[in-house]
Amino acid sequence: MNDQELKKYLQAKGNLQTELFTKANKLREEYIGNDVHFRGIIEFSNHCEKNCDYCGIRSGNKKIERYCMSKEEIKECLDFIDQVKYGSVVLQSGELTSPAAKKFLLEVVQLINQEYPEMGITLSCGELDSRFLKELKEAGAHRYLLRIETSNPKLYEKIHPASHSLKNRIKTLENLKKLDYQVGCGNMVGIPGQTLDDLITDLHFFQDLDFDMFGLGPYVIHEDTPLGNSKNKKWWVANKEEIFNTTLNFIALLRILIPTANIATATALDVFKPQGRVWALKAGANIIMPSVTPQKYRDKYLLYQDKPCVDEDPTDCIDCTIEKVKMARLNPVLGKQGNSLHYKNRHG
Ligand code: SAH
Ligand code: SF4
Secondary structure (H helix, E strand, O other): OOHHHHHHHHOOOHHHHHHHHHHHHHHHHHHOOOEEEEOEEEEEEOOOOOOOOOOOOOOOOOOOOOOEOOHHHHHHHHHHHHHHOOOEEEEEEOOOOOHHHHHHHHHHHHHHHHHOOOOEEEEEOOOOOHHHHHHHHHHOOOEEEOOOEOOOHHHHHHOOOOOOOHHHHHHHHHHHHHOOOEEEEOEEEOOOOOOHHHHHHHHHHHHHHOOOEEEOEEOOOOOOOHHHOHHHHHHHHHOHHHHHHHHHHHHHHHHHHOOOOEEEOOHHHHHOOOOHHHHHHHHOOOEEOOEOOOHHHHOOOOOOOOOOOOOOOHHHHHHHHHHHHHHOOOEEEOOOOOOOHHHHHHOO
8 A cells, every 4th residue: 555545544434434444344354354352451550650641650750659560460450361261461650760660560460470371462552662662571571561652753852851862662562572472553643743654654664663462552642741732632532533533543554564463552532532443443453452460450551541441350340341342343352462463474
């Protein structure tokens, strides 16, 4: 598909959007089938050394109460994932690079590997150094999710403090590839100032770096952040419908461009429509990530405003997510890791 076509489809609505989703679904069926796999996500800590301008748990947000779950609490979540047979866990947190934080994360990964050897392990803990990523890999972590946010250096600079580096983010992604992780990337669609050309560049970036997994979602305003100022909020509210549609179109295009990749449906889509995640599955996503974070921590992990499922408990999320998969007329699969076929093919 050339850039002109990509641009046309990114803006697709009505019949053109139906045509796009049909194309994406045909390829999904052909390459990976209609199974949807689960990842129970544990947002185990909201401490973060970084200060991204869009994120509600940035270090500069002094309004929130910080937490880090104990190993025992994480173990309870893992028992739950094991019992309900999600098959995989995602450990997500703010970015922490202190020796104590690294030791803690390593011990958690070791615990999972020892106690739940069948469980898939994805980490999403920011830009960690290569030596530590190697240790985590050796301890049993085998997937890593690190969004690029935007591949446009100018836009990246605009939404991050000067100390944050796009180059380092790309370097980390390259390190993850070298270390043979299943590597996931993604962006935010609808960042104030982002153009359709930026999104096309993101698609090319994803193709060029040949990622195995994607976890991308719409940008959602957070008022206690610099990017969530009143001017941007006004713009965001007025453009919600378009941001939602463009995110779905982006997912469908990714499915067409990289048909064997695992693509997750983002919870942030439910901010826009009650069945937002169902729409992403209809557009080409094949992974759903029910929250396993204990209810008492959920309102402290608000990366963005109006986050769904904050009042729910992990038990509420089982039937709800299974139902969403069925609503998309896809097949919910429990008890399997659901690794990326793209990764498998890369290894012949
Ligand atoms: N600290 C790690 C993982 C947690 S943040 C990291 O940054 O990689 C996970 C993702 O949340 C980020 O990559 C970002 O894309 C997303 N996020 C943060 N703030 C957001 C917002 N306001 N709207 C939508 N997504 C947001
Ligand atoms: Fe920290 Fe990640 Fe939020 Fe940036 S996006 S402030 S690294 S949690």
